[in-house]
Amino acid sequence: MTTAPDAAPKPRQNRFYFRIESLVVLVVLCIVMTLLSPFFLSTSNILNILLATATIGVLAIGATYVIASAGLDLSLGSVLGLSAVFGAFLVDRLGLPWPFGIVGALFAGFAAGYVNGQLITRLRIPAFIVTLGMLGIARGLALVISSGQAIYGLPSELVYLGQGRPFGIPMPVIIFFLVAVVTHYILAHTKYGKHTLVIGDNEQAARATGIQVERHRRSLYAFSGLMAGIAGLIFMTRVNAGDPTAGLNYELTAITAAIIGGTNLFGGRGSIFGTMIGALIMGVLQNGLNLMAVQSYYQQMAIGAVLIFAVWLDQFNRKVATR
Amino acid sequence: MSLLELNGIEKRFGSVEALRGVTLSVEAGSVVGLVGDNGAGKSTLMKTITGIYQPDGGAIRFDGQEVTADTPGHIRSIGIEMIYQDLALAPQQDVASNIFLGREPTKTLFGFIPGLIDRPKIVAEAERMLQRLGARVPSVLSPVGVLSGGQQQSVAIARALTFGPKLVIMDEPTAALAVREVDHVLDLIRELKRQGIAVILISHRLTDVFAVSDRIVALRQGQIIADEVTAETSMNQVVSHIVGS
Numbered sequence: 001m002t003t004a005p006d007a008a009p010k011p012r013q014n015r016f017y018f019r020i021e022s023l024v025v026l027v028v029l030c031i032v033m034t035l036l037s038p039f040f041l042s043t044s045n046i047l048n049i050l051l052a053t054a055t056i057g058v059l060a061i062g063a064t065y066v067i068a069s070a071g072l073d074l075s076l077g078s079v080l081g082l083s084a085v086f087g088a089f090l091v092d093r094l095g096l097p098w099p100f101g102i103v104g105a106l107f108a109g110f111a112a113g114y115v116n117g118q119l120i121t122r123l124r125i126p127a128f129i130v131t132l133g134m135l136g137i138a139r140g141l142a143l144v145i146s147s148g149q150a151i152y153g154l155p156s157e158l159v160y161l162g163q164g165r166p167f168g169i170p171m172p173v174i175i176f177f178l179v180a181v182v183t184h185y186i187l188a189h190t191k192y193g194k195h196t197l198v199i200g201d202n203e204q205a206a207r208a209t210g211i212q213v214e215r216h217r218r219s220l221y222a223f224s225g226l227m228a229g230i231a232g233l234i235f236m237t238r239v240n241a242g243d244p245t246a247g248l249n250y251e252l253t254a255i256t257a258a259i260i261g262g263t264n265l266f267g268g269r270g271s272i273f274g275t276m277i278g279a280l281i282m283g284v285l286q287n288g289l290n291l292m293a294v295q296s297y298y299q300q301m302a303i304g305a306v307l308i309f310a311v312w313l314d315q316f317n318r319k320v321a322t323r
Numbered sequence: 324m325s326l327l328e329l330n331g332i333e334k335r336f337g338s339v340e341a342l343r344g345v346t347l348s349v350e351a352g353s354v355v356g357l358v359g360d361n362g363a364g365k366s367t368l369m370k371t372i373t374g375i376y377q378p379d380g381g382a383i384r385f386d387g388q389e390v391t392a393d394t395p396g397h398i399r400s401i402g403i404e405m406i407y408q409d410l411a412l413a414p415q416q417d418v419a420s421n422i423f424l425g426r427e428p429t430k431t432l433f434g435f436i437p438g439l440i441d442r443p444k445i446v447a448e449a450e451r452m453l454q455r456l457g458a459r460v461p462s463v464l465s466p467v468g469v470l471s472g473g474q475q476q477s478v479a480i481a482r483a484l485t486f487g488p489k490l491v492i493m494d495e496p497t498a499a500l501a502v503r504e505v506d507h508v509l510d511l512i513r514e515l516k517r518q519g520i521a522v523i524l525i526s527h528r529l530t531d532v533f534a535v536s537d538r539i540v541a542l543r544q545g546q547i548i549a550d551e552v553t554a555e556t557s558m559n560q561v562v563s564h565i566v567g568s
């Protein structure tokens with residue numbers, strides 16, 4: 001290779017495509033928490049953090065794909081709630097066999113995302129509006145299906161998915177890990193993932209090189225909905241109920257996790273490995289605030305502040321980089 | 324039979340009639356210079372060929388095949404490549420990815436997980452392609468966004484030439500380049516012609532067009548005003564076609 005006279009910045013060789021800063025933040029956060037609470041590093045607390053991170057983490061994976069393509073999905077938390085209620089409704093109220101709990105939860109999430117994708121790409125309504133509308137619709141539908149009451153009492157097979165602990169590891173953590181590995185592979189190493197990033201990076205370039213942008217976009221929202229369905233399944237089986245308020249405001253945490261994990265808010269960059277770190281940061285933060293007995297109202301405020309701060313930092317970095 | 328045949332192409336954007344019945348043919352291995360004032364419809368005409376825009380009327384044939392309103396992906400697959408005026412690059416993706424955009428070769432992971440992009444192959448072939456073009460790009464692993472205008476141009480050219488096209492459309496390829504780089508692009512066009520690859524060159528720099536083209540086609544307000552053999556026309560004549568005096 002010939003070298004250009006004007007030395008361009010050395011390309012960063014980063015096999016996992018994440019921001020190294022976010023890993024530093026995670027480590028520092030863990031150190032601070034350890035100093036503040038002797039209980040923080042105990043095995044049971046670490047499993048607690050991972051358990052809390054699992055639901056948010058799966059949602060954040062959906063957020064990462066959509067945001068990396070320069071889209072947005074605000075309906076994640078509500079769709080999680082709808083999925084949990086729908087799965088519980090099928091087995092508890094309709095008395096269908098337990099596998100319908102799984103299929104139902106996943107289907108409800110996928111269907112909501114599919115509708116989002118159709119409206120955004122065929123009717124050309126902005127994603128912000130469509131998914132904000134779906135946030136209301138899915139939550140309302142969850143309340144209608146459940147008559148506003150949590151649907152309690154799931155078959156033990158389903159409860160195992162949320163409360164089982166093979167080898168001492170909570171099932172939700174195992175599900176989260178498997179989903180993360182598969183989705184990381186897809187985003188980082190396949191044409192589907194590459195095209196997702198390219199669409200977010202420069203839609204015109206994607207179109208010009210033959211990528212079917214609209215079809216791809218549609219599939220991304222369906223994928224995001226499916227992730228909300230998996231998160232709904234985890235939530236439902238963990239609390240042993242289809243709670244219509246499940247996942248309230250979770251989109252805030254999920255999007256924050258994706259952004260602090262290195263996903264570019266304006267598209268073109270993102271990795272699931274980074275998002276997992278982002279989700280862990282959120283998990284540790286919430287856990288730490290819990291340990292210090294900080295009220296949940298303040299936790300919401302903290303998450304919101306972290307989101308704004310992370311985006312500001314990203315833009316600040318970009319300004320410096322392009323100077 | 325010509326390689327590319329456009330017959331009565333029309334294109335409207337709302338009330339703007341960008342193309343009003345353009346008929347034009349390009350022979351295999353020939354270089355056609357397409358000139359015209361800003362807003363004449365040059366870019367629109369080319370984007371209609373590559374499937375970015377759907378024509379409102381007329382027909383396009385390529386290599387004896389009807390390709391009117393085909394998708395950009397299919398148009399590329401039959402051998403038409405375009406270097407867009409705005410380059411159509413993905414700034415946060417690296418050079419190698421940009422060269423293989425939309426056509427990433429894949430392999431199987433562990434012998435059973437399909438769809439893995441063959442990175443080593445992409446990197447190696449991108450390097451080879453840039454070397455062949457004599458392009459000065461720091462590394463194929465750099466994000467395209469950090470490169471200079473000339474380097475980005477090289478990436479766009481490499482992408483257009485990597486898959487053995489029969490026709491290459493260049494929309495203002497020299498606008499952002501230094502003199503030495505311009506000569507390089509002109510040499511490249513001659514080399515393509517030698518290999519039997521047809522080129523449509525859109526340029527405001529008439530000296531460049533005269534230096535490499537076999538024919539010069541002038542477009543004004545969406546219509547072809549002149550279609551002349553380069554050796555039989557003059558700079559003054561072409562200028563008068565463009566400005567319409």
Ligand SMILES: Nc1ncnc2c1ncn2[C@@H]1O[C@H](COP(=O)(O)OP(=O)(O)O)[C@@H](O)[C@H]1O
Nearest residue numbers: 336339341359360361362363364365366367368
């Ligand atoms: N996407 C578009 N939407 C609306 N009008 C357009 C679009 N693209 C081009 N035009 C209009 O079509 C005409 C031809 O433009 P263009 O093909 O870009 O000209 P040229 O490339 O010859 O400078 C201009 O009047 C331009 O404003």
Ligand SMILES: [Mg+2]
Nearest residue numbers: 365366367408
């Ligand atoms: Mg133009």
